[in-house]
Amino acid sequence: MKDTTDPRLSKLAEALEMRSVRPNTRATYLRCAAKFLDAVGKPIKQVTRSDVEQFLLAQTRDGRAPRTRNIYLASIRWLLRASGRRDVTALLRQARVSKALGTVLTGSDVEKLLAAVTSLKYRAILMTAYGAGLRIGEVLALEVGDIDSKRMLIRVKDGKTGGRFSVMGGRLLALLREYWKQYRPPGPLLFPGRDGQSMLSRAAVCKVFKKVVAQVLPGQRVTPHTLRHAFATHLLDTGTDLRTVQVLLGHAHLETTTHYLQLSPRRLARVESPSELLGTARGRRLG
Numbered sequence: 001m002k003d004t005t006d007p008r009l010s011k012l013a014e015a016l017e018m019r020s021v022r023p024n025t026r027a028t029y030l031r032c033a034a035k036f037l038d039a040v041g042k043p044i045k046q047v048t049r050s051d052v053e054q055f056l057l058a059q060t061r062d063g064r065a066p067r068t069r070n071i072y073l074a075s076i077r078w079l080l081r082a083s084g085r086r087d088v089t090a091l092l093r094q095a096r097v098s099k100a101l102g103t104v105l106t107g108s109d110v111e112k113l114l115a116a117v118t119s120l121k122y123r124a125i126l127m128t129a130y131g132a133g134l135r136i137g138e139v140l141a142l143e144v145g146d147i148d149s150k151r152m153l154i155r156v157k158d159g160k161t162g163g164r165f166s167v168m169g170g171r172l173l174a175l176l177r178e179y180w181k182q183y184r185p186p187g188p189l190l191f192p193g194r195d196g197q198s199m200l201s202r203a204a205v206c207k208v209f210k211k212v213v214a215q216v217l218p219g220q221r222v223t224p225h226t227l228r229h230a231f232a233t234h235l236l237d238t239g240t241d242l243r244t245v246q247v248l249l250g251h252a253h254l255e256t257t258t259h260y261l262q263l264s265p266r267r268l269a270r271v272e273s274p275s276e277l278l279g280t281a282r283g284r285r286l287g
Contacts (some may be wrong), residue, residue, distance in 0.1 A: 066095035135229035
């Protein structure tokens, strides 16, 4: 993380902390804000709308993805507001983000990926991501006490939209118990790092998963987060209603969850085209 003692960033760091912005997001905003200030080479009070536009244009020409450019814009807005500046970015619009469907993992794909993970610890981590639909950061933040074996639930204390519960099946519980008996984590964290106390890094999980994907699904663009997508898609495939999926994923808006309807080809395949009803008894309902 960029040194927050830098006077250019101290107010931003305080503002992000007061708003309880998640640590990873804070680190990203501070890093992006510092890069912006280094690029424009002037004090915050002298920053103009043109400075912001030229910086974002440079990011575009350097091949930065739309989502990345939007993060830069958000961090600049935070920086200006935290410094008491008038928001010169008010009329700037975010870059258009293509809502690509991405890779849709089948149940067989997930089973092969998990089976290929030789480490019991990492298999338990990835199975939790899929079996409960958790983000990797949420999995790594889990504590032993968050596993409610009586109600078969997993408690997520600090998700993006607050706390929530998600489901836990018998196979996942059995795997977590097997992992706990072998590793006996000494602290509250369920999946600690090597020292037994600090949180395991996302990079470590991604490294293991990338190796497994290369073995099992070579050439496919799959990340640990894809397991969360598979959780949502497979729930819809098996008839779970959209609102329930929204709650389990911890989405603030149902619109976000509806994206998974596009990822659920089996669900869409069950929909009958109205053209099939024309001229039939059931077709009378169409008027």
